[in-house]
Amino acid sequence: MGTTLYQKVLEQHVVDEVGDDLVLYIDRHLIHEVTSPQAFAGLDEKNRKVRRPDLTFGTMDHSISTQSLALDACGPQNELQLRTLAANCATHEINLWPVGHKNQGIVHVIGPQLGLILPGTTVVCGDSHTATHGAFGALAFGIGTSQVEHVLATQTLKQGRAKSMLVEVKGKLGLGVTAKDIILAIIGKIGHAGATGHVIEYAGSAISALSMEQRMTICNMSIEAGAKAGMIAPDQTTFDYIQGKEYAPKGAAWDEAVAHWQTLKSDKDATFDTVVTLNAEEIEPQVTWGTNPGQVVGINQPVPTPSDFEDAVTQTSAQKALQYMGIQPGANLNELEVNHVFIGSCTNSRIEDLRAAAQVAKLGEVKSGVTAIVVPGSVSVKEQAEQEGLDKVFKTAGFEWRLPGCSMCLGMNDDVLEAGDRCASTSNRNFEGRQGRGARTHLVSPEMAAAAALHGTFIDVRKLGAN
């Protein structure tokens, strides 16, 4: 019987088996300030060393200001955390790209852009959006701090075998419909916990047609369906993206690597535990209405009524969500007034995202009463955008142009919303209080977020004619 892409990559990394668990070798370990200090403290307590500092890469992203390069810009606690990361990386001789460095940025943006993420590798990070790197055909997943400590000390991780799920997206996306809309539609279809215990493989013509950055947007949100990881088989698009990047293999090693990468795909007779199919033509721009990413509809659909759902628990969840969000059942999304717009996060802060948002921003001005911020994913994305004049497009339209970081996706810095604020956000989580206590988050694509900024309400971006 054939094996899936996930099973292949998994088997290629088994160091040993202990009971039901596999001891997996980890090729790349990304770290940041929030989930690593306790892991280093644990190592130091037991006098343990970092086994492979050369495979460990750190940056600062969660706790930093987007308005100042000063480490203390967001208070002494954040500063202590950032300085602790710097000290730990110095002690253990780990590569760190701190605030101000040209390679600094959101951990899931810089890994790929530096060529650190390669097909068929295992990638972990103390961050659930590590799934992003599955876009390269890597097995990439988020881990807790105890596991970060385990990887630092042993360069391995104990893992059970996950189930395999195939999500096939057939056909061709319509104009104005993006990778973000695909993944939101998938989560809407299978539910917020629909892929728990599974590794998803995304396939089909609509997926193959996507650029690497768009594929990253898809894989990034795998965790929002509960999946362990999300993967896309590497192809020429993948190889072209990696070639020439700073840490990518060069010369003869490149040829050897590509030869191996070309073998990384699910066998034709591989069986998946679960198969889900979507038609790209049926996907319209998505907007979440609730407090988890599975509570989502197309922009032209009415917000559901709790009684639309079958079981009592889901009905109660929907009711609670609508109450928190201040939305009437059956409401039209284009009647909701938005007073904040956030364009950024590891889901949608790459250059293509900013170009797409800028195309819309060109069409008008940010509506009075709306605060709109654009936070590039990395220093490199910011510089590229500035070279292309995107910063000017945004600023002219009334958007704020900020420094790179995680920013308002989770608000560990001072980019926090007030109770009752309603935000069109290109991030990945619309949980209660995620962007600020009592604040209301609606997840959308960069184009839809920019359109909401101009109109002050949600509006179908396809009606604006930017595309």
Next chain:
Amino acid sequence: MSGISEIKGRLAPLDQANVDTDQIIPKQFLTGITRKGYGKHLFHDWRYLDTNESVLNPEFSLNKEEYQGANILLTRQNFGCGSSREHAPWSLGDYGFEAIIASSYADIFYSNCINNQILPVKLSEVDIDTMFQLLYDDAQIAVHIDLPNQSVLIGTSKFAFEIEAQHKHNLLKGLDAIGQTLELSDKIEIFEKKRASWL
């Protein structure tokens, strides 16, 4: 770390599905650099009416008098979804919860519980409904979780639960997982020698 075998005590209800780790412990409490002191911030947004944590929300179940001192959290499906923050089990443990009972958990949160000696008991949705009913009938009802025998006794009702052998073993023994893996150093070294040069 010492292992866990039996947990006796009382339940506190959190009667909702999809409780995410942002709710368990919001971002403003993630700036610490130690594993301690997160219990007072557990469920911050729901538990307190103010941001200074001085005014308790009387409506929130954990604040009700009858559930004070409970050491087992009873909740519903997909508990601990979202962020990988291990601060979630740290805050639950620091508050005083030794076990959680739910119909399903998010994967990363589940691992984080095992690694922190918090027992995540998984029961069917029907059993969870029954448990909530038993608890609402008698807030003081005694609970006894027996990990070796994989059972939960609540009042006179008994429920069997499944747990992966490796997880059970780790919880019972309270082993130093890193220490165990370090014993495999030879195998790790052999694996490293086989890795492609371009990795």
